[in-house]
Amino acid sequence: MANLAADLRHRSLPSKSDSATEQGNSVGAVPVSASDSDEDDLPVKPSKPTPPPQSSDGLDEALKDFSPRWRNWLIRGIFTWLMIFSFAVLIYLGPLALVLVTFAIQIKCFHEIITIGYIVYRSYDLPWFRTLSWYFLFASNFFFFGESMIGYFGVLLQRQDFLWPFVTYHRFISFSMYTAGLVGFVCSLVKKHYLKQFTLFGWTHVTLLLVVAQSHFIVQNVLEGLIWVLVPVSMIICNDIMAYMFGFFFGRTPLIKLSPKKTWEGFIGGAFSTILFGILLSYVLLQYDYFVCPVSYDETKGALSMDCQRSHVFLISDYTLPETLQGLLKLLRISSNTVGSQKTTISLYPFILHSISLSLFASVIGPFGGFFASGFKRAFKIKDFADTIPGHGGIMDRFDCQFLMATFVHAYHFSFIRVPNPQNIVQNVLMLKPEQQLQVFLMLQEKLLKRGILENVTTSGNL
Amino acid sequence: MANLAADLRHRSLPSKSDSATEQGNSVGAVPVSASDSDEDDLPVKPSKPTPPPQSSDGLDEALKDFSPRWRNWLIRGIFTWLMIFSFAVLIYLGPLALVLVTFAIQIKCFHEIITIGYIVYRSYDLPWFRTLSWYFLFASNFFFFGESMIGYFGVLLQRQDFLWPFVTYHRFISFSMYTAGLVGFVCSLVKKHYLKQFTLFGWTHVTLLLVVAQSHFIVQNVLEGLIWVLVPVSMIICNDIMAYMFGFFFGRTPLIKLSPKKTWEGFIGGAFSTILFGILLSYVLLQYDYFVCPVSYDETKGALSMDCQRSHVFLISDYTLPETLQGLLKLLRISSNTVGSQKTTISLYPFILHSISLSLFASVIGPFGGFFASGFKRAFKIKDFADTIPGHGGIMDRFDCQFLMATFVHAYHFSFIRVPNPQNIVQNVLMLKPEQQLQVFLMLQEKLLKRGILENVTTSGNL
Known part of the structure; x- marks a missing residue:
């Protein structure tokens, strides 16, 4: 707690808006017309010339002989590996731990974005604003989490006497909760602050839409099998790291104005690495039922289970090679004088092919989640969403692409993978x-x- | 088209913002700090002292001898009856017409709100803003409408060869469409306009959430049976009219600061009238299968059908009276010396009881939809959302409460009325x-x- 004040001093946002006030032209004023003159050409600069990256004092001390660029690189690297290690521990702990951490991350992201709104619009004296934001967060989580749980474990939950009304009347309870929030918002309106209050109402709702709703797709993906979270999350991390490495060592051609540090070299290097990494990781994970089985309730054991009959995407299949490829192979074989039976099929796990789709999204469209976040940060003239993770910024800075990816995986799984589970249908009948x-x-x-x-x-x- | 310019001159929004510019303090600047001094005590005044209500020239001419208050009252009344008549025609035309008109209304509401954002944030030169807004409207309608149609007619639609991929991959197609919009938005970002662009992105999304998403509940309610739309829509209209009438004739005590014209007398008078009206209307509509049957596909006829076996809520049931009430009836009977068998049960349609729940929501919580809209209008210093309907304002001014009501009806129906349809489950198995x-x-x-x-x-x- 002691270094919270110091942390706040390092964050560019409050100091920016302080200096803006002195000029009589605050951050929030930009929407109107001042914005045109108020933008600068360069990437947003933090308030101090060469800001030491946020880190523990010991690390700062140990790295003091390095140049700032290398120091930043090292701190970022150390914390990257720390996060990867924590993620691995989480995977080991199983789906429940992963769901809980997803909630924690979602709440922290919501907090970071709401805090920015709070500072940008100087809403310190808005009545009930914080309470209402947290209330809406709670109500929407109640709704989404309930929908997921009922979808997967409806019959099981309905058997518990005290849960029965929550399962049966879930939508009505959620709607009532939301409506109570809306009534509370209307009652909290104060003539002096109408515009700020409506702006922040919108701010809260867009955050709910982009962060809370999307984070629940992560939860649903966990329930479909750990591989549906582990592979995409790792892909985004891999793409981030490899794009950063390729960019750091070979980066020359700028990619997009929004993120001036991103280069074409990083983008392409990241994409190829991600596809390769995705195939390798998928192949390893495919060997274990622990990763490919959905979470289900085993009636005989009376507990959640991770055993299953594998879905066809996780079983080796024979694919007939397209004729052009067959011809090519034939030519190769003749030229190399190999004799043998002509191969017209290839055996592999269908999931390997799906992993290529996921990689392509992670490396081509995924970064747009990051560009969107960059644009947002530049619009409000902040460097990072917060400084929760040394060298990385806020939690939101690391998860900007993860949310979009999770939604993609959800839609992909729903449309191409999911076969309606006969057991689920029977359970629905039994309700x-x-x-x-x-x-x-x-x-x-x-x-x-x-x-x-x-x-x-x-x-x-x-x- | 000729009087569009004149219409625009009557609307308070552009003139307000024009005058604000002259003072060097435009509407959009309010979020920051100027707002505190920029609010006035009175209801938002239109730009002209006694504005003639928007109406056709003939009507204006005919009513020129009345005082403005009465003239407004008459014009509002005439158009109220015109709208009620159109609604009746729609009901006669059947569910398909109602769905189409719901779409038209939703698009117009979206247009009205987006136009306000367009004017407030002076977004005339924002690249792609209008195109992106309409694109997002299209994509979200594609998603919601598809989800409804697949939910109700999945098996039927899947049988059509050309529709099959749309049914099977609907979520993936919707996600891809939305993502394309997001990528388009990121690519349209221009350094000079970051803040405006993100503000309007949020504006568009809150509108999608509050107008488009909710309007699809109307569509789903239509499919559940016309009574689930006709009764709640009429209740809101009845409550509006009766609250206006009671307020007009007996209104004395102000109800809420946000809507200075609303009074407690109107609120209470409206509520009682709505409950009474709801019971009467429900009783009449209950007599016809046309109103109580859901839209379903009749395989033998090969067409949509409005015949059904009535759900239990539309069949007369016996209710045992609570003991206190039985005692009261007994006392009454003794005091009036009536002799006869003691009545302990009462026969009525369960829907009559549900209609009381709906009335209560329509008259107690429903108005908060209107207060929310009033607050919004006051925040942005506009009198009406538009002036599409003479005497009433924009379409959105009439539908502010309808959207919330439709969501309530949806949640209510989903939780308390809907019994999973065995036919639907069988159809799911056959897929x-x-x-x-x-x-x-x-x-x-x-x-x-x-x-x-x-x-x-x-x-x-x-x-």
Whole structure:
């Protein structure tokens, strides 16, 4: 707690707005017209000429002989490895730990962005603003988390007496909670602050949309199997690191004005490394059921289980090579005088092919999440979202691309991978009233008989 | 088209911001600090002293002898009846027409709000702003509409060859469309305008959240049965009119600072009228299958159908009266010397009771939708969202409460009314591969045998 004040002094945001006030032209005033003259050409500079990166004092001391550029590089590197190590521990601890940490990260990101709004719009005296923001965060998490849980474990949860009303009336409870927040917001409106209050209402909601809603896709991906989180998260990290390394050593051609440090060399080097890394990582993880099985409830054990019959994407399949490729292989074989049976198929895990799609997104579209965040930071003239992680900035600075990636993985999985789970459908039927269960059974029997999937049935209901 | 310029002159927004510029203190500057001094005590005044309400010239001419207050009252009344009449025609035309008009209204509301953002932030020279806004509107409608259609008619749509990929990959296509918009936004960022561009990005997204997302609940309510739209929409209209009437004739005590014209007398009078009106309207509509049946696809007819077996909420049930009420009735009977069998139950349609819940929401919480809109208008110093409907303002001015109401109805229906439709579940099973269909059938058979719902079955699959 003691160095919080020092930390705040290092952060560019408050000092920027302080100096802006002295000039009688504050940050918040920019939306109107002052913005045109108020922008500078260079990447946003922090308030001190060569700012020492935020780090523990011991590390600062040990690295004092290095030039600032190398020192930054080293500190960033050390904390990168620390984060990777923590992530590995998390994976070892299992899905529940991962879900909890996702929540913690989401809350911290929300806090970072709301704090920026709080400072930019100088909302210190807005009545109820902080309380309402946290309330909306709580209400939306209640909604999204409940929807995920009901989707995956509805039948299980409904069996618990005290959870039953939450499962059955979840949408109504969520709506009531949100509406209470809205009524609270309307009641908190004070004539003097209308515009600020509505601006921050919008600010809170865009944050909820971009951070909270998307973070729940991470939770859903965890439940689909750890590989659906581990691979994409690692890809983004790999792309970040490799783009940084390639850029650091070979970077020459600037990529985009928004992020002046990004180069084409870094972009391309990052992309190739990510594809390669993605294939290798996927191949290793595919060997373990722990990573490929969705979280499910095992009725016989009475506990959550990570055993499963593997989905077809995690089982080796034969792919027929396209004819052009077959011809090419034939030519190669003739020219090298190899004799043998002509190979027209190739055996691999389908997931390896999917991993290439994921890599491509992680390295081509993923960075736009980062560009978006860069643009946002430049719009509000801040260097980082916060300075939670030494050498990296705020949590949000590291997770800007992760959220977009998680949404991509969710949409990809939902559209191309997910096969409706027969067990889930049966569970849904078992949530109905007995006479409806029988009705479904008889209707299904009739349809399947008509389609020739069933034959010779004699049934009698018992209701 | 000729009187567009004149219309614009009547609207307070442009003239307000013009005059603000002259004072060197424009509307958009308020977020910072000028706001504190820039608010006035009175309801927002239009730019002219006694503004003639917007209406067709003929109407203006005919009403020129009335005082402005009465003239406004009359014009508002005439257009209220015109809208009610159009709504009745729509109901007659059926669910498809209602869905189409919901879309039209939603697009117009989006347009009105975006235009305000466009003017407030003087975004005339922002590259791609309008195009991106419309694109995001299109993409989010594609997503929400698709989700509704797949939810209700998935099996039917999947049978059409050309629609099949849209049904199967809907979430992926929607995500790709949205991401393309996001990439477009990042690419459109221009150094000079960062802050404006991010502000309007937020503006667009909050509008999408509050208008577009909520309007799709109206569409879903239409599909659940016309009564789920007709009753709540009429309730809001009734509450609006009756609160206005009671306020006009008896209004004395101000209700809330945000809407200085609203009074407690209007609020209470509106609430009682709405409950009464809701019960009467529900009772009438309950007599017709046309209003209570959900839209479904009739396989034998090969067309959409509005016939159904009524849900239990639309069938007369016996309710046991609470004991206190029974005692009260007994006392009454004794005091009036009536002799007869003691009545302990009462017969009514369950929907009548639900209609009271809906009325209560429409008249107690519903107005907060309006207060929110009022606050928004006051924050940006505009009188109305637009002047599309003479005497009423913009479409958004009439629909502010309807969106919140539709979301309430959706959540209410989802939690308390909806019984999972056995037919839908069977259709979901039929979307699986044949071997999975058989698997579901056999699993269900086993579970139902175990639960004693089925007995004596002999089945053999044919795969």
